[in-house]
Every structure is written in C-alpha cells, then in structure tokens.
Amino acid sequence: NAGVTQTPKFRVLKTGQSMTLLCAQDMNHEYMYWYRQDPGMGLRLIHYSVGEGTTAKGEVPDGYNVSRLKKQNFLLGLESAAPSQTSVYFCASINRGLGYTGELFFGEGSRLTVL
Amino acid sequence: KQEVTQIPAALSVPEGENLVLNCSFTDSAIYNLQWFRQDPGKGLTSLLLIQSSQREQTSGRLNASLDKSSGRSTLYIAASQPGDSATYLCAVRFSGGYQKVTFGTGTKLQVIP
Numbered sequence: 714n715a716g717v718t719q720t721p722k723f724r725v726l727k728t729g730q731s732m733t734l735l736c737a738q739d740m741n742h743e744y745m746y747w748y749r750q751d752p753g754m755g756l757r758l759i760h761y762s763v764g765e766g767t768t769a770k771g772e773v774p775d776g777y778n779v780s781r782l783k784k785q786n787f788l789l790g791l792e793s794a795a796p797s798q799t800s801v802y803f804c805a806s807i808n809r810g811l812g813y814t815g816e817l818f819f820g821e822g823s824r825l826t827v828l
Numbered sequence: 829k830q831e832v833t834q835i836p837a838a839l840s841v842p843e844g845e846n847l848v849l850n851c852s853f854t855d856s857a858i859y860n861l862q863w864f865r866q867d868p869g870k871g872l873t874s875l876l877l878i879q880s881s882q883r884e885q886t887s888g889r890l891n892a893s894l895d896k897s898s899g900r901s902t903l904y905i906a907a908s909q910p911g912d913s914a915t916y917l918c919a920v921r922f923s924g925g926y927q928k929v930t931f932g933t934g935t936k937l938q939v940i941p
Contacts, residue, residue, distance in 0.1 A: 746929070755933035756917070771928070803871065805929075814877060815860045815921060817929055821871040 719820035726794045734789040736804030744807040745787040749800040794827045834932035849903040851918030856896045859921040
C-alpha cells in the first residue's frame, strides 16, 4: 500500500497565483486532514473532512478551500497565493471502520514557496 | 482551550544515555495520544499510539506512558543513539472534538556521539 500520497512535493508560486495540492489515500479512511507546519508554530489544522462530500474549517482556514468529491482524495486549493502561505503542508488520514484504532497516518509533505 | 505542550523545546544528550521526553495536555478527556518522529525536511513517522484505556506502549527501545489524570505522557528512549536525533511530536485526540488532533510544538533531540 502507498498509504497517504501528496502531490506535488515542491512548488514555487508568485503572489496571486492559484494552485491545488492533492492528497490521496488508499486505506479507505473516513477522516482526512490538511495541516501546515511553520517553524516554531507546530502543526496547525487548516481544514478537515469526516467523509466524502463533507468538509469543515480548522484553526487557520482563511485563504484556503478544500474539496472531498471522492473518499480517497482530499484537495487543498489556494485561490490567490500570498507570501504568508509559504509553508510545508501535510495531509493525514484516520480510519473509522471496523478495527478502528484512531491512528493518524501522514503524507510526506508538500513544500510551497510563495514569492 | 485544549492545548498540548512539549517541554523542553530542545534537548542534547550524549550517546548511550536514557532519556525522557514530556508531553502535557490540558484536558484529561482524550481518545488517544500518538508520538511521532520527524527528521529535518521529512514527514512524520508514527512511533507509538496509546489509547485512552492504556497506560503504556512499547516498541523496541521506546516506551510511551499515559497518565490521563495528570494530563501527561512521557516517551522514554533507552540507550540513545545518534540516529535517534530528530524532532519528536506528541499529538492528542481530545474527546468531544474527536475529529481533530492537536499537536505539541515538539522536542528537538540531538544525540551526541
């Protein structure tokens, strides 16, 4: 199994450009999350989803949009990138089915720089 | 507000020493607690997961304990090695907001050969 896969791994944007980060998981997990990690601030939750077709705001949702059209995919969009969105973005998922442990699985991260 | 704190932010020890990393959380009503390791520029690797009904979990040289009543978890690393150098993160899933997982800011460990 691939687990949680994020694409792209690296991206450089100019202020005002848009882009989408894709997170794909092959573990049939119900919950999926987008975090950002900044030096000295730890991981902060941007948005999350508890199932296909549902999304909710986390701690720092402004400037981001998300969609969960398919259970295995969770997309994070930046409509108009700002330098403050320079960060490392992590996707994660948790299962909720039979044998549920609540263990959080992470992707390898996507490093975004906004100039 | 439900918060997770890790102190110290950085720790430097000589190789071979046994060490303890601390994680404190503000609400004792939790589902589980998970310890991660993060190497520079890399993702998060899960080390141990402790359910709220458990007191400890062990994996190799690692042992994690959980004391919900005092809001504390410790990660014990035996016979530390230079390869253990990394940032260690604690993550707590609090009850009530079970969809969300709250992270501490981590302890950066350096094991000196």
